[in-house]
Amino acid sequence: MRPVIDSTVPLLLRGYAWLPAKRRRAGDDGGGLVRARLLGRPAVFLHGPAAVRFFYDEHHVRRGGALPEPVLDTLFGQGAVHTLDGDAHRIRKALFTELLMDPEAVATLTDTVVRHWREAAARWSERSRVTLFDEVAVVLATAVCAWAGLPHTGRAAARLARDCVAMVDGFATPGPRHWRARRARARQERVLARTVERARAQGARGKVLERVAGQRDADGELLDARTAAVELLNIVRPTVALAWFVTFGAHALHRHPELRDELRAAQEPSFETAFAHEVRRFYPFAPFVGGRAVTDLTWGGEPIAKDSMVLLDLYGQNHDPALWEQPYRFDPRRFLGRPPGRDELVPQGGGDARGGHRCPGEDVAVQVVGALCTELARMEFDVPQEQDLRIPLHRIPTRPRSGFVIATVPTGG
Numbered sequence: 036m037r038p039v040i041d042s043t044v045p046l047l048l049r050g051y052a053w054l055p056a057k058r059r060r061a062g063d064d065g066g067g068l069v070r071a072r073l074l075g076r077p078a079v080f081l082h083g084p085a086a087v088r089f090f091y092d093e094h095h096v097r098r099g100g101a102l103p104e105p106v107l108d109t110l111f112g113q114g115a116v117h118t119l120d121g122d123a124h125r126i127r128k129a130l131f132t133e134l135l136m137d138p139e140a141v142a143t144l145t146d147t148v149v150r151h152w153r154e155a156a157a158r159w160s161e162r163s164r165v166t167l168f169d170e171v172a173v174v175l176a177t178a179v180c181a182w183a184g185l186p187h188t189g190r191a192a193a194r195l196a197r198d199c200v201a202m203v204d205g206f207a208t209p210g211p212r213h214w215r216a217r218r219a220r221a222r223q224e225r226v227l228a229r230t231v232e233r234a235r236a237q238g239a240r241g242k243v244l245e246r247v248a249g250q251r252d253a254d255g256e257l258l259d260a261r262t263a264a265v266e267l268l269n270i271v272r273p274t275v276a277l278a279w280f281v282t283f284g285a286h287a288l289h290r291h292p293e294l295r296d297e298l299r300a301a302q303e304p305s306f307e308t309a310f311a312h313e314v315r316r317f318y319p320f321a322p323f324v325g326g327r328a329v330t331d332l333t334w335g336g337e338p339i340a341k342d343s344m345v346l347l348d349l350y351g352q353n354h355d356p357a358l359w360e361q362p363y364r365f366d367p368r369r370f371l372g373r374p375p376g377r378d379e380l381v382p383q384g385g386g387d388a389r390g391g392h393r394c395p396g397e398d399v400a401v402q403v404v405g406a407l408c409t410e411l412a413r414m415e416f417d418v419p420q421e422q423d424l425r426i427p428l429h430r431i432p433t434r435p436r437s438g439f440v441i442a443t444v445p446t447g448g
């Protein structure tokens with residue numbers, strides 16, 4: 036086998052564009068395995084529904100020791116559910132599936148978000164211009180805290196929103212963005228660990244806080260307050276991160292104004308859901324997920340050595356022409372009357388959310404993004420030309436450079 040040069044720096048520099056370019060150079064038509072070296076280790080990238088099933092088999096890929104420390108210290112937190120395997124994972128994961136996959140809880144969270152959006156939108160019309168990304172992040176942080184029973188309101192919620200955005204923005208880059216992410220995480224873990232301690236001493240105010248504060252691990256012990264804070268942040272941070280998808284949704288409505296009318300007129304939720312799926316498929320967000328090979332493996336006749344990094348190429352799979360007709364066309368109709376297959380659409384991972392590591396927040400994501408894009412479609416606003424709406428692919432995570440500035444049209448003349 037040819038020696039493979041380490042690709043960590045090219046990946047950091049080229050972002051989402053790195054893997055497709057590597058795939059083209061390797062002459063791969065999309066179905067095969069791509070080899071690389073990352074952080075000094077051999078790595079293989081897979082994609083496609085069969086690869087999803089291979090990757091999510093615990094006999095093939097484990098998560099323990101797989102995530103680099105800079106990612107844990109910014110995005111997920113030390114000791115997070117993302118890093119666990121076997122029974123330890125199943126017991127911790129039940130906490131999230133119970134809280135986040137219950138239809139009533141999802142509906143209550145969505146209603147809370149919409150209520151806070153409407154209050155905020157009424158204030159936007161008093162200002163001539165607002166940056167949608169920043170505003171939506173604060174709406175989401177305020178709403179998820181209210182829903183979870185966390186005490187953050189007003190400025191504390193705005194601070195939490197900024198910190199959650201920083202944690203996501205800085206996980207895949209060296210330099211100032213990364214250090215901001217580390218500081219943001221350290222600050223919010225401290226704050227939330229105190230909240231957990233208070234909840235344990237005085238009784239919690241909300242179901243989510245109470246449930247997380249009372250979580251016991253496989254050994255029957257309560258989580259230490261810092262780990263409980265990490266897991267509270269694993270609910271709050273990704274909810275705030277829905278600001279990326281809502282901003283992408285605004286971008287799609289701007290590029291395809293006819294969809295605005297369709298969303299506005301939709302009598303039933305199916306178009307809204309299809310729109311949310313297409314936003315999650317089309318726009319680049321989570322690039323891939325990864326673990327380590329448990330043992331020597333074979334995929335498509337190719338050997339994968341024990342301990343290699345095995346990565347599932349989410350962005351690549353969501354744009355694979357073998358799965359999606361005209362993958363680079365934004366078209367929510369592709370999901371109308373045809374809900375996505377479990378291992379086909381993978382912006383939030385694949386496999387089974389209850390049994391494996393798939394994101395437990397997918398129902399929340401689809402409903403909140405759908406509801407807020409519909410709110411947006413119903414709102415009167417202009418999109419000033421003097422802003423940069425390009426979405427650079429070299430940056431992970433990316434978003435419209437200007438954050439999507441809107442000029443609200445005052446209501447009532």
Ligand code: HEM
Binds near residue numbers: 391394
């Ligand atoms: C912003 C949109 C979101 C994206 C792009 C996203 C993406 C992902 C991805 C790729 C994974 C990893 C899957 C794997 O390792 O196989 C994941 C896991 C997870 N997500 Fe999300 N997610 C989003 C929203 C949410 C929301 C709204 C919540 C909670 C309210 C959430 C909570 C979690 C948790 C707790 C895990 C860990 C699951 C585990 O390791 O078992 N996510 N998410």
